[in-house]
Amino acid sequence: MTYVVTENCIQCKYTDCAEVCPVECFHEGPNFLVIDPVECIDCAACVPECPADAIFADDEVPPDQRDFTAINAELARDWPVILRKKAALPDAETWNGKGDKRPLLRRS
Numbered sequence: 001m002t003y004v005v006t007e008n009c010i011q012c013k014y015t016d017c018a019e020v021c022p023v024e025c026f027h028e029g030p031n032f033l034v035i036d037p038v039e040c041i042d043c044a045a046c047v048p049e050c051p052a053d054a055i056f057a058d059d060e061v062p063p064d065q066r067d068f069t070a071i072n073a074e075l076a077r078d079w080p081v082i083l084r085k086k087a088a089l090p091d092a093e094t095w096n097g098k099g100d101k102r103p104l105l106r107r108s
Contacts, residue, residue, distance in 0.1 A: 001057055002037040003046060004072050006065040008054040009033055010105050011095035012088055017046035017055060019085035027079035030106040031089060036076035037069075051088075052096050075107065 005017075010032050018026040018033065025039035026046075035046075035055070047055050056062070058069055095101070 001042050001059060002040040003035050003042070003044065003055050004037075004058050004061050004065075004069050005033050005035055006054045006056060006061060006068045007099070007101050008052045008097065009050075010101040011098075012052045012054070012092040014051045014088045014092060015082060015084070015086045016049040016051060018082040020045045020049050021083075024081045024083065025076075026082050027076045028082035029075060029079045030108070032075075032105055033082065034072040034075045034079065037073050039076075052092075071105075078107075 013031055013033055015028070015033065022043060022045065023039050023041050025036045025041075027034050027036060044057070056065070061069060
């Protein structure tokens with residue numbers, strides 16, 4: 001099992017999760033974080049730290065978010081590792097909880 005960052009992280013990009021991760025499995029893109037499924041050790045330390053409630057065990061990802069399992073694996077290959085907490089995006093609170101953010105995902 002691994003953990004997956006889902007749609008609610010888009011446009012928020014809180015990084016509290018990366019700070020508590022005991023391995024280097026979080027990767028940072030312009031407006032989203034992903035988890036590398038190869039590096040994730042299934043410790044679940046990140047789940048309670050996510051202010052956006054955007055991280056799920058891969059077998060608990062909501063049905064309408066399951067495509068994020070593949071998105072995490074794909075983007076983790078290209079994006080750099082993030083190890084420390086950074087400020088969230090400036091309008092993160094405005095975006096937290098809004099749906100239909102897939103079109104806003106910036107891959108580069």
